[in-house]
Amino acid sequence: MKFILDRMLGRLTRWMRLLGYDILYIKKQDDDDRTFLALAEKEGGILISRDKILINKAIKGGLRAYLVGSSDIIGQLREMKKEFDIRLEPEMDRCCLCNSMIRKILPDEMAIVRRTDYVYPSRLNSTTDFWLCENCQQVYWQGKHWENIKEMAEKVIMSYK
Numbered sequence: 410m411k412f413i414l415d416r417m418l419g420r421l422t423r424w425m426r427l428l429g430y431d432i433l434y435i436k437k438q439d440d441d442d443r444t445f446l447a448l449a450e451k452e453g454g455i456l457i458s459r460d461k462i463l464i465n466k467a468i469k470g471g472l473r474a475y476l477v478g479s480s481d482i483i484g485q486l487r488e489m490k491k492e493f494d495i496r497l498e499p500e501m502d503r504c505c506l507c508n509s510m511i512r513k514i515l516p517d518e519m520a521i522v523r524r525t526d527y528v529y530p531s532r533l534n535s536t537t538d539f540w541l542c543e544n545c546q547q548v549y550w551q552g553k554h555w556e557n558i559k560e561m562a563e564k565v566i567m568s569y570k
C-alpha cells in the first residue's frame with residue numbers, strides 16, 4: 410500500500426514510514442493542487458490530506474483519496490488504522506527521512522556508524538545492531554526513539570479499543 414501525503418502531514422509521514430509504509434511526501438514547491446493530483450495519478454498511491462477541496466477534486470478525478478480530520482498525531486494514526494487497517498508495529502525497514510529502504514550494517518562496516526556525529530561512543534559500546542539508509546546515509550538503531558515509537562503505537566491502539 411502506497412500513500413501520498415501533503416505537506417501539512419509531515420509528522421504523519423515520518424510515523425507511517427517508521428511503521429514501514431511507503432510514503433511519498435509532497436513538499437511545498439509541488440504543493441499546488443494540479444501538481445499534487447498529477448503526481449498522485451502517476452504514482453498510483455492513495456492521496457491523504459487535510460484539505461477538503463483537494464480531496465474532493467481527487468475523488469472527482471477518480472483517484473483514491475482520504476480526508477484526515479484529526480490535527481493530532483494519535484488521532485491521525487487512529488484514522489489511518491480505521492480507514493486502511495495499517496499495522497501499528499514499528500519496523501526497521503524504511504528511512505523516515507527519505508523513504509528509502511534501510512539495511513543492517515554488517516560488523517565489518519562499523520566505520521559507517523563511527524563517522525556520524527550523532528552516534529556517541531557510549532551508544533557504540535552498548536548497541537550492536539545498526540541500520541543504514543544508503544540513500545541519505547542516516548544511521549538508525551533501536552534506542553530511546555524506538556521505545557517512543559512503540560509507546561506511541563500502544564497509545565493509538567489503546568485509544569482505538
Ligand SMILES: [Zn+2]
Pocket residue numbers: 504505506507508509542543544545546547
Ligand atoms: Zn534516508
